[in-house]
Amino acid sequence: MEQFQAVASTKKGFCLDPRTKLLLMAIVATAEFLYAHTAFMIAVALIPFVLLLINRQYKTALIFFVLFTTGLVVQAVQNSIQFPMVLNMLIVLLVGLVLRLFPAFMMGAYFLKSTTASECVASLGRMHIGRQITIPLSVLFRFLPTMQEESASIKDAMRMREVQFGTQKFWNNPAALIEYRFIPLMISVVKIGEDLSAAALTRGLDNPIRRTNITQIGFTHYDVITLLITSTMLGFTFYI
Template identity: 45%
Template sequence: MKENVIYRPPKHRGVYLDPRTKVLFMFVLATLIFFVNKNLLMNSVLVLIPIVLLLSNHRYRPAFIYGGLFIIAILAKLLHGKLEFPYLLAMFLGLITELIFRFFPVFMFGYYIIKSTKPNEFISAMNLCHVPEAFIIPVSVVFRFIPTLGEESRSIGNAMRMREVRFGTPKFWKNPILILEYRVIPLMMSIAKIGEELSAAALSRGLGGLKKRSCLVELSFGIYDIGMAVITVLLIIWIIVGRM
Protein backbone atom coordinates (compact mmCIF):
# COMPACT_ATOMS: atom_id res chain seq x y z
CA MET A 1 0.00 0.00 0.00
CA LYS A 2 1.43 3.36 -1.03
CA GLU A 3 2.11 6.00 1.57
CA ASN A 4 0.53 9.43 1.29
CA VAL A 5 2.88 11.85 -0.43
CA ILE A 6 2.82 15.49 0.64
CA TYR A 7 2.38 17.79 -2.32
CA ARG A 8 5.15 20.28 -2.78
CA PRO A 9 4.85 23.11 -5.33
CA PRO A 10 7.40 22.86 -8.16
CA LYS A 11 10.40 25.12 -7.94
CA HIS A 12 10.66 27.90 -10.47
CA ARG A 13 13.47 27.80 -12.99
CA GLY A 14 15.17 30.64 -14.77
CA VAL A 15 14.31 34.27 -14.12
CA TYR A 16 11.36 34.33 -11.73
CA LEU A 17 9.97 37.44 -10.07
CA ASP A 18 7.52 37.49 -7.20
CA PRO A 19 4.09 38.80 -8.34
CA ARG A 20 4.36 41.60 -5.77
CA THR A 21 7.63 42.72 -7.35
CA LYS A 22 6.04 42.72 -10.82
CA VAL A 23 3.02 44.78 -9.77
CA LEU A 24 5.08 47.31 -7.80
CA PHE A 25 7.60 47.72 -10.60
CA MET A 26 4.83 48.26 -13.14
CA PHE A 27 3.57 51.22 -11.10
CA VAL A 28 7.13 52.53 -10.77
CA LEU A 29 7.69 52.14 -14.51
CA ALA A 30 4.42 53.92 -15.33
CA THR A 31 5.49 56.80 -13.07
CA LEU A 32 9.09 57.14 -14.21
CA ILE A 33 8.29 56.96 -17.91
CA PHE A 34 6.76 60.46 -17.82
CA PHE A 35 9.85 62.08 -16.25
CA VAL A 36 12.35 61.13 -18.96
CA ASN A 37 10.78 62.74 -22.03
CA LYS A 38 13.94 64.69 -22.90
CA ASN A 39 16.56 62.06 -22.06
CA LEU A 40 16.74 59.44 -24.82
CA LEU A 41 19.19 57.22 -22.91
CA MET A 42 17.03 56.99 -19.77
CA ASN A 43 13.95 56.45 -21.88
CA SER A 44 15.69 53.67 -23.79
CA VAL A 45 16.65 51.89 -20.57
CA LEU A 46 13.04 51.94 -19.36
CA VAL A 47 11.86 50.60 -22.71
CA LEU A 48 14.48 47.83 -22.76
CA ILE A 49 13.46 46.40 -19.35
CA PRO A 50 10.17 44.86 -20.61
CA ILE A 51 11.97 43.51 -23.68
CA VAL A 52 14.60 41.74 -21.56
CA LEU A 53 11.93 40.28 -19.25
CA LEU A 54 9.89 39.02 -22.21
CA LEU A 55 12.99 37.32 -23.62
CA SER A 56 13.72 35.75 -20.22
CA ASN A 57 10.17 34.35 -20.25
CA HIS A 58 10.69 32.92 -23.78
CA ARG A 59 8.16 35.34 -25.32
CA TYR A 60 10.36 35.92 -28.35
CA ARG A 61 7.76 37.06 -30.89
CA PRO A 62 6.30 40.00 -28.89
CA ALA A 63 9.81 40.91 -27.71
CA PHE A 64 11.16 41.09 -31.28
CA ILE A 65 8.10 42.98 -32.53
CA TYR A 66 8.37 45.49 -29.70
CA GLY A 67 12.14 45.69 -30.19
CA GLY A 68 11.67 46.44 -33.90
CA LEU A 69 9.20 49.21 -33.13
CA PHE A 70 11.60 50.52 -30.51
CA ILE A 71 14.44 50.72 -33.08
CA ILE A 72 12.16 52.58 -35.51
CA ALA A 73 11.21 55.01 -32.73
CA ILE A 74 14.88 55.67 -31.90
CA LEU A 75 15.69 56.33 -35.56
CA ALA A 76 12.73 58.71 -35.80
CA LYS A 77 13.98 60.54 -32.71
CA LEU A 78 17.52 60.82 -34.01
CA LEU A 79 16.44 61.95 -37.49
CA HIS A 80 13.96 64.47 -36.15
CA GLY A 81 15.07 67.91 -37.31
CA LYS A 82 17.69 66.53 -39.69
CA LEU A 83 15.33 65.36 -42.40
CA GLU A 84 12.24 67.11 -43.65
CA PHE A 85 9.12 64.95 -43.88
CA PRO A 86 5.67 65.87 -45.18
CA TYR A 87 3.45 67.27 -42.48
CA LEU A 88 1.14 64.25 -42.19
CA LEU A 89 4.03 61.77 -42.19
CA ALA A 90 5.92 63.78 -39.56
CA MET A 91 2.81 63.97 -37.37
CA PHE A 92 2.23 60.21 -37.75
CA LEU A 93 5.86 59.37 -36.89
CA GLY A 94 5.75 61.68 -33.88
CA LEU A 95 2.58 60.03 -32.60
CA ILE A 96 3.93 56.50 -33.05
CA THR A 97 7.23 57.44 -31.40
CA GLU A 98 5.52 58.90 -28.34
CA LEU A 99 3.26 55.86 -28.05
CA ILE A 100 6.25 53.50 -28.15
CA PHE A 101 8.23 55.48 -25.58
CA ARG A 102 5.35 56.45 -23.28
CA PHE A 103 2.70 53.74 -23.29
CA PHE A 104 4.19 50.61 -24.84
CA PRO A 105 6.61 49.89 -21.93
CA VAL A 106 3.70 49.70 -19.49
CA PHE A 107 1.56 47.67 -21.90
CA MET A 108 4.37 45.21 -22.60
CA PHE A 109 5.21 44.88 -18.92
CA GLY A 110 1.53 44.18 -18.23
CA TYR A 111 1.64 41.53 -20.98
CA TYR A 112 4.70 40.03 -19.29
CA ILE A 113 2.87 39.91 -15.95
CA ILE A 114 -0.13 38.11 -17.46
CA LYS A 115 2.01 35.58 -19.33
CA SER A 116 4.45 34.86 -16.50
CA THR A 117 2.11 34.85 -13.50
CA LYS A 118 -0.33 32.08 -12.66
CA PRO A 119 -3.71 33.06 -11.17
CA ASN A 120 -3.03 31.18 -7.91
CA GLU A 121 0.31 33.00 -7.52
CA PHE A 122 -1.35 36.36 -8.08
CA ILE A 123 -4.17 35.58 -5.62
CA SER A 124 -1.70 34.42 -2.96
CA ALA A 125 0.46 37.54 -3.46
CA MET A 126 -2.51 39.88 -3.21
CA ASN A 127 -3.76 38.10 -0.07
CA LEU A 128 -0.35 38.58 1.53
CA CYS A 129 -0.64 42.30 0.73
CA HIS A 130 -4.14 42.37 2.31
CA VAL A 131 -5.74 43.55 -0.94
CA PRO A 132 -9.58 43.44 -0.86
CA GLU A 133 -11.21 40.52 -2.67
CA ALA A 134 -13.32 43.01 -4.64
CA PHE A 135 -10.09 43.72 -6.55
CA ILE A 136 -8.55 40.22 -6.47
CA ILE A 137 -11.48 38.31 -7.98
CA PRO A 138 -11.95 40.44 -11.16
CA VAL A 139 -8.21 40.61 -11.84
CA SER A 140 -7.75 36.86 -11.31
CA VAL A 141 -10.55 36.26 -13.82
CA VAL A 142 -8.71 38.52 -16.31
CA PHE A 143 -5.57 36.36 -15.98
CA ARG A 144 -7.52 33.42 -17.43
CA PHE A 145 -9.78 35.49 -19.66
CA ILE A 146 -7.13 36.91 -22.00
CA PRO A 147 -5.43 33.56 -22.91
CA THR A 148 -8.84 31.90 -23.34
CA LEU A 149 -9.99 34.74 -25.57
CA GLY A 150 -6.85 34.34 -27.67
CA GLU A 151 -7.61 30.64 -28.17
CA GLU A 152 -11.17 31.47 -29.21
CA SER A 153 -9.92 34.08 -31.68
CA ARG A 154 -7.51 31.57 -33.25
CA SER A 155 -10.32 29.00 -33.54
CA ILE A 156 -12.54 31.57 -35.26
CA GLY A 157 -9.69 32.42 -37.63
CA ASN A 158 -9.22 28.72 -38.50
CA ALA A 159 -12.93 28.36 -39.22
CA MET A 160 -12.84 31.45 -41.46
CA ARG A 161 -9.89 30.04 -43.40
CA MET A 162 -11.73 26.74 -43.91
CA ARG A 163 -14.65 28.71 -45.40
CA GLU A 164 -12.23 30.86 -47.44
CA VAL A 165 -13.48 34.01 -45.71
CA ARG A 166 -10.34 36.11 -45.49
CA PHE A 167 -8.72 39.07 -47.18
CA GLY A 168 -8.08 38.59 -50.90
CA THR A 169 -10.39 35.62 -51.52
CA PRO A 170 -13.32 35.77 -53.99
CA LYS A 171 -15.78 35.70 -51.08
CA PHE A 172 -14.09 38.75 -49.60
CA TRP A 173 -14.32 40.79 -52.81
CA LYS A 174 -17.91 39.69 -53.25
CA ASN A 175 -18.94 40.77 -49.74
CA PRO A 176 -16.18 42.45 -47.63
CA ILE A 177 -18.55 42.80 -44.66
CA LEU A 178 -18.37 39.02 -44.19
CA ILE A 179 -14.97 39.32 -42.50
CA LEU A 180 -16.37 41.74 -39.94
CA GLU A 181 -19.51 39.67 -39.44
CA TYR A 182 -17.77 36.29 -39.14
CA ARG A 183 -15.06 37.65 -36.84
CA VAL A 184 -16.79 40.11 -34.52
CA ILE A 185 -20.13 38.41 -33.83
CA PRO A 186 -18.70 35.00 -32.75
CA LEU A 187 -16.01 36.80 -30.74
CA MET A 188 -18.60 38.89 -28.89
CA MET A 189 -20.63 35.76 -28.10
CA SER A 190 -17.46 34.03 -26.88
CA ILE A 191 -16.55 37.00 -24.66
CA ALA A 192 -19.91 36.85 -22.88
CA LYS A 193 -19.74 33.08 -22.48
CA ILE A 194 -16.11 33.00 -21.32
CA GLY A 195 -16.74 35.74 -18.75
CA GLU A 196 -19.66 33.86 -17.21
CA GLU A 197 -17.82 30.53 -17.13
CA LEU A 198 -14.65 31.96 -15.60
CA SER A 199 -16.61 33.88 -12.97
CA ALA A 200 -18.49 30.71 -12.02
CA ALA A 201 -15.21 28.74 -11.92
CA ALA A 202 -13.61 31.35 -9.65
CA LEU A 203 -16.54 31.28 -7.23
CA SER A 204 -16.65 27.47 -7.23
CA ARG A 205 -13.00 27.42 -6.16
CA GLY A 206 -13.76 29.42 -3.06
CA LEU A 207 -13.06 32.97 -4.18
CA GLY A 208 -15.46 35.34 -2.47
CA GLY A 209 -16.16 32.92 0.39
CA LEU A 210 -16.50 33.99 4.00
CA LYS A 211 -13.65 31.80 5.26
CA LYS A 212 -9.98 32.35 4.60
CA ARG A 213 -8.69 30.23 1.73
CA SER A 214 -5.57 28.11 2.01
CA CYS A 215 -2.98 28.18 -0.76
CA LEU A 216 -0.24 25.74 -1.71
CA VAL A 217 1.84 28.38 -3.47
CA GLU A 218 4.98 29.37 -1.59
CA LEU A 219 5.94 32.95 -2.37
CA SER A 220 9.20 34.54 -1.28
CA PHE A 221 11.53 37.25 -2.52
CA GLY A 222 14.58 35.88 -4.28
CA ILE A 223 17.77 37.13 -5.87
CA TYR A 224 15.95 38.42 -8.95
CA ASP A 225 13.54 40.43 -6.81
CA ILE A 226 16.52 41.99 -5.04
CA GLY A 227 18.02 42.77 -8.44
CA MET A 228 14.81 44.51 -9.55
CA ALA A 229 14.81 46.52 -6.32
CA VAL A 230 18.39 47.63 -6.95
CA ILE A 231 17.55 48.55 -10.57
CA THR A 232 14.53 50.55 -9.38
CA VAL A 233 16.58 52.50 -6.84
CA LEU A 234 19.31 53.22 -9.41
CA LEU A 235 16.73 54.41 -11.95
CA ILE A 236 15.11 56.74 -9.41
CA ILE A 237 18.49 58.18 -8.39
CA TRP A 238 19.52 58.55 -12.05
CA ILE A 239 16.33 60.41 -12.93
CA ILE A 240 16.52 62.68 -9.86
CA VAL A 241 20.16 63.58 -10.59
CA GLY A 242 19.38 64.10 -14.28
CA ARG A 243 16.62 66.59 -13.50
CA MET A 244 18.77 68.72 -11.19
Protein backbone atom coordinates (compact mmCIF):
# COMPACT_ATOMS: atom_id res chain seq x y z
CA MET A 1 0.00 0.00 0.00
CA GLU A 2 2.89 2.36 0.75
CA GLN A 3 4.28 1.74 -2.74
CA PHE A 4 1.02 2.87 -4.39
CA GLN A 5 0.91 5.98 -2.23
CA ALA A 6 4.44 6.88 -3.29
CA VAL A 7 3.59 6.52 -6.96
CA ALA A 8 0.34 8.43 -6.67
CA SER A 9 1.86 11.40 -4.85
CA THR A 10 1.28 14.69 -6.57
CA LYS A 11 4.01 16.94 -7.90
CA LYS A 12 5.12 19.87 -5.81
CA GLY A 13 5.43 23.41 -7.11
CA PHE A 14 4.13 24.77 -10.38
CA CYS A 15 2.37 21.95 -12.24
CA LEU A 16 -0.35 22.30 -14.86
CA ASP A 17 -2.95 19.71 -15.68
CA PRO A 18 -2.30 17.99 -19.04
CA ARG A 19 -5.68 19.22 -20.29
CA THR A 20 -4.60 22.81 -19.56
CA LYS A 21 -1.39 22.25 -21.51
CA LEU A 22 -3.36 20.92 -24.47
CA LEU A 23 -5.67 23.94 -24.30
CA LEU A 24 -2.71 26.32 -24.22
CA MET A 25 -1.16 24.51 -27.17
CA ALA A 26 -4.39 24.93 -29.13
CA ILE A 27 -4.56 28.61 -28.16
CA VAL A 28 -0.98 29.27 -29.27
CA ALA A 29 -1.37 27.32 -32.52
CA THR A 30 -4.55 29.24 -33.36
CA ALA A 31 -3.53 32.70 -32.14
CA GLU A 32 -0.26 32.85 -34.05
CA PHE A 33 -2.21 32.68 -37.34
CA LEU A 34 -5.01 34.95 -36.13
CA TYR A 35 -3.29 38.33 -36.19
CA ALA A 36 0.05 39.46 -37.67
CA HIS A 37 0.77 42.44 -35.43
CA THR A 38 4.19 42.35 -33.79
CA ALA A 39 2.93 42.96 -30.25
CA PHE A 40 0.40 40.14 -30.56
CA MET A 41 3.01 37.70 -31.91
CA ILE A 42 5.33 38.59 -29.02
CA ALA A 43 2.50 38.00 -26.54
CA VAL A 44 1.83 34.58 -28.09
CA ALA A 45 5.53 33.68 -27.99
CA LEU A 46 5.78 34.67 -24.32
CA ILE A 47 3.45 31.84 -23.32
CA PRO A 48 5.75 28.92 -24.28
CA PHE A 49 8.87 30.92 -23.37
CA VAL A 50 7.76 31.51 -19.77
CA LEU A 51 6.53 27.92 -19.39
CA LEU A 52 9.87 26.59 -20.63
CA LEU A 53 11.70 28.73 -18.09
CA ILE A 54 9.42 27.56 -15.28
CA ASN A 55 10.03 23.94 -16.32
CA ARG A 56 13.81 24.62 -16.30
CA GLN A 57 14.23 23.95 -20.01
CA TYR A 58 16.71 26.81 -20.21
CA LYS A 59 18.54 25.64 -23.32
CA THR A 60 15.33 25.22 -25.33
CA ALA A 61 14.03 28.58 -24.09
CA LEU A 62 17.29 30.32 -25.04
CA ILE A 63 17.28 28.83 -28.55
CA PHE A 64 13.64 29.86 -28.99
CA PHE A 65 14.36 33.39 -27.73
CA VAL A 66 17.32 33.86 -30.09
CA LEU A 67 15.47 32.52 -33.14
CA PHE A 68 12.29 34.48 -32.45
CA THR A 69 14.20 37.72 -31.80
CA THR A 70 16.22 37.20 -34.97
CA GLY A 71 13.00 36.64 -36.90
CA LEU A 72 11.53 39.92 -35.60
CA VAL A 73 14.70 41.83 -36.50
CA VAL A 74 14.86 40.33 -40.00
CA GLN A 75 11.19 41.10 -40.54
CA ALA A 76 11.76 44.75 -39.58
CA VAL A 77 14.85 45.07 -41.77
CA GLN A 78 13.20 43.34 -44.70
CA ASN A 79 10.77 46.23 -45.23
CA SER A 80 13.57 48.79 -45.53
CA ILE A 81 16.08 46.80 -47.62
CA GLN A 82 15.39 45.55 -51.13
CA PHE A 83 16.58 41.95 -51.45
CA PRO A 84 16.72 39.90 -54.68
CA MET A 85 13.51 38.04 -55.42
CA VAL A 86 14.81 34.54 -54.60
CA LEU A 87 16.50 35.70 -51.40
CA ASN A 88 13.41 37.66 -50.40
CA MET A 89 11.20 34.58 -50.85
CA LEU A 90 13.59 32.52 -48.76
CA ILE A 91 13.66 35.16 -46.00
CA VAL A 92 9.87 35.41 -45.95
CA LEU A 93 9.60 31.62 -45.69
CA LEU A 94 12.10 31.33 -42.84
CA VAL A 95 10.71 34.32 -40.92
CA GLY A 96 7.17 33.00 -41.26
CA LEU A 97 8.31 29.57 -40.07
CA VAL A 98 9.98 31.02 -36.98
CA LEU A 99 7.34 33.57 -36.04
CA ARG A 100 4.23 31.53 -36.83
CA LEU A 101 5.17 27.90 -36.17
CA PHE A 102 7.94 27.89 -33.56
CA PRO A 103 5.69 28.97 -30.63
CA ALA A 104 3.51 25.90 -31.24
CA PHE A 105 6.62 23.71 -31.54
CA MET A 106 7.90 25.05 -28.22
CA MET A 107 4.56 24.34 -26.56
CA GLY A 108 4.89 20.78 -27.85
CA ALA A 109 8.40 20.54 -26.38
CA TYR A 110 7.11 21.82 -23.04
CA PHE A 111 4.20 19.37 -23.08
CA LEU A 112 6.44 16.38 -23.80
CA LYS A 113 9.00 17.30 -21.14
CA SER A 114 6.58 18.23 -18.39
CA THR A 115 4.00 15.44 -18.85
CA THR A 116 4.49 11.75 -18.18
CA ALA A 117 2.84 9.01 -20.20
CA SER A 118 0.61 8.04 -17.28
CA GLU A 119 -0.61 11.62 -16.86
CA CYS A 120 -1.33 11.90 -20.58
CA VAL A 121 -3.29 8.64 -20.68
CA ALA A 122 -5.24 9.57 -17.54
CA SER A 123 -6.13 13.03 -18.85
CA LEU A 124 -7.21 11.66 -22.23
CA GLY A 125 -9.35 9.10 -20.41
CA ARG A 126 -11.03 11.92 -18.47
CA MET A 127 -11.76 13.61 -21.81
CA HIS A 128 -13.29 10.36 -23.17
CA ILE A 129 -10.75 10.17 -26.00
CA GLY A 130 -10.76 6.87 -27.88
CA ARG A 131 -7.98 4.31 -27.70
CA GLN A 132 -7.12 5.01 -31.36
CA ILE A 133 -5.48 8.20 -30.06
CA THR A 134 -4.53 7.15 -26.53
CA ILE A 135 -2.35 4.16 -27.52
CA PRO A 136 -0.25 6.00 -30.17
CA LEU A 137 0.31 8.92 -27.79
CA SER A 138 1.40 6.65 -24.95
CA VAL A 139 3.86 4.97 -27.33
CA LEU A 140 5.08 8.37 -28.54
CA PHE A 141 5.84 9.58 -25.02
CA ARG A 142 8.17 6.63 -24.48
CA PHE A 143 9.48 6.55 -28.04
CA LEU A 144 11.10 9.99 -28.18
CA PRO A 145 13.33 9.67 -25.06
CA THR A 146 14.35 6.15 -26.08
CA MET A 147 15.24 7.34 -29.58
CA GLN A 148 17.33 10.19 -28.14
CA GLU A 149 19.26 7.74 -25.96
CA GLU A 150 19.84 5.43 -28.95
CA SER A 151 21.04 8.36 -31.09
CA ALA A 152 23.47 9.43 -28.35
CA SER A 153 24.83 5.86 -28.10
CA ILE A 154 25.37 5.72 -31.87
CA LYS A 155 27.14 9.09 -31.75
CA ASP A 156 29.46 7.88 -28.95
CA ALA A 157 30.27 4.71 -30.89
CA MET A 158 31.13 6.77 -33.98
CA ARG A 159 33.33 9.07 -31.90
CA MET A 160 35.23 6.09 -30.50
CA ARG A 161 35.91 4.92 -34.07
CA GLU A 162 36.82 8.48 -35.16
CA VAL A 163 33.95 8.57 -37.66
CA GLN A 164 32.90 12.19 -37.22
CA PHE A 165 33.20 15.51 -38.97
CA GLY A 166 36.77 16.77 -39.35
CA THR A 167 38.63 13.49 -38.85
CA GLN A 168 40.77 11.69 -41.43
CA LYS A 169 38.16 8.96 -41.92
CA PHE A 170 35.55 11.60 -42.69
CA TRP A 171 37.65 13.26 -45.41
CA ASN A 172 38.49 9.88 -46.92
CA ASN A 173 34.80 8.94 -47.21
CA PRO A 174 32.33 11.73 -46.26
CA ALA A 175 29.30 9.59 -47.17
CA ALA A 176 30.27 7.10 -44.45
CA LEU A 177 29.23 9.65 -41.82
CA ILE A 178 25.64 9.51 -43.06
CA GLU A 179 25.71 5.76 -43.58
CA TYR A 180 27.09 4.92 -40.12
CA ARG A 181 24.76 7.35 -38.38
CA PHE A 182 21.36 7.00 -40.02
CA ILE A 183 21.21 3.32 -40.99
CA PRO A 184 21.70 2.04 -37.38
CA LEU A 185 19.32 4.76 -36.18
CA MET A 186 16.57 3.71 -38.62
CA ILE A 187 16.96 0.06 -37.64
CA SER A 188 16.79 1.01 -33.96
CA VAL A 189 13.72 3.19 -34.54
CA VAL A 190 11.82 0.28 -36.10
CA LYS A 191 12.79 -2.07 -33.28
CA ILE A 192 11.97 0.49 -30.57
CA GLY A 193 8.55 1.16 -32.11
CA GLU A 194 7.68 -2.53 -32.17
CA ASP A 195 8.85 -3.09 -28.59
CA LEU A 196 6.95 -0.08 -27.23
CA SER A 197 3.78 -1.04 -29.10
CA ALA A 198 3.96 -4.54 -27.63
CA ALA A 199 4.60 -3.08 -24.18
CA ALA A 200 1.56 -0.78 -24.47
CA LEU A 201 -0.67 -3.70 -25.45
CA THR A 202 0.78 -5.81 -22.63
CA ARG A 203 -0.17 -3.08 -20.15
CA GLY A 204 -3.77 -3.46 -21.27
CA LEU A 205 -4.26 -0.16 -23.07
CA ASP A 206 -6.41 -1.86 -25.71
CA ASN A 207 -8.71 -3.42 -23.12
CA PRO A 208 -12.31 -2.31 -23.82
CA ILE A 209 -13.01 -2.16 -20.08
CA ARG A 210 -12.42 1.25 -18.53
CA ARG A 211 -9.00 1.31 -16.90
CA THR A 212 -8.20 2.62 -13.44
CA ASN A 213 -5.21 4.88 -12.91
CA ILE A 214 -3.32 5.72 -9.73
CA THR A 215 -1.87 8.88 -11.28
CA GLN A 216 -3.47 11.90 -9.66
CA ILE A 217 -4.46 14.67 -12.06
CA GLY A 218 -6.80 17.60 -11.64
CA PHE A 219 -7.15 21.34 -12.05
CA THR A 220 -5.47 23.53 -9.45
CA HIS A 221 -5.08 27.25 -8.84
CA TYR A 222 -2.03 27.18 -11.14
CA ASP A 223 -4.27 26.24 -14.07
CA VAL A 224 -6.73 29.04 -13.29
CA ILE A 225 -4.00 31.67 -12.88
CA THR A 226 -2.22 30.58 -16.06
CA LEU A 227 -5.39 30.67 -18.15
CA LEU A 228 -6.41 34.06 -16.72
CA ILE A 229 -3.01 35.62 -17.42
CA THR A 230 -2.91 34.12 -20.92
CA SER A 231 -6.42 35.28 -21.87
CA THR A 232 -5.85 38.75 -20.40
CA MET A 233 -2.53 39.24 -22.16
CA LEU A 234 -3.74 38.02 -25.54
CA GLY A 235 -7.02 39.93 -25.29
CA PHE A 236 -5.25 43.16 -24.31
CA THR A 237 -2.68 42.99 -27.10
CA PHE A 238 -5.34 42.02 -29.66
CA TYR A 239 -7.81 44.83 -28.93
CA ILE A 240 -5.37 47.60 -28.07
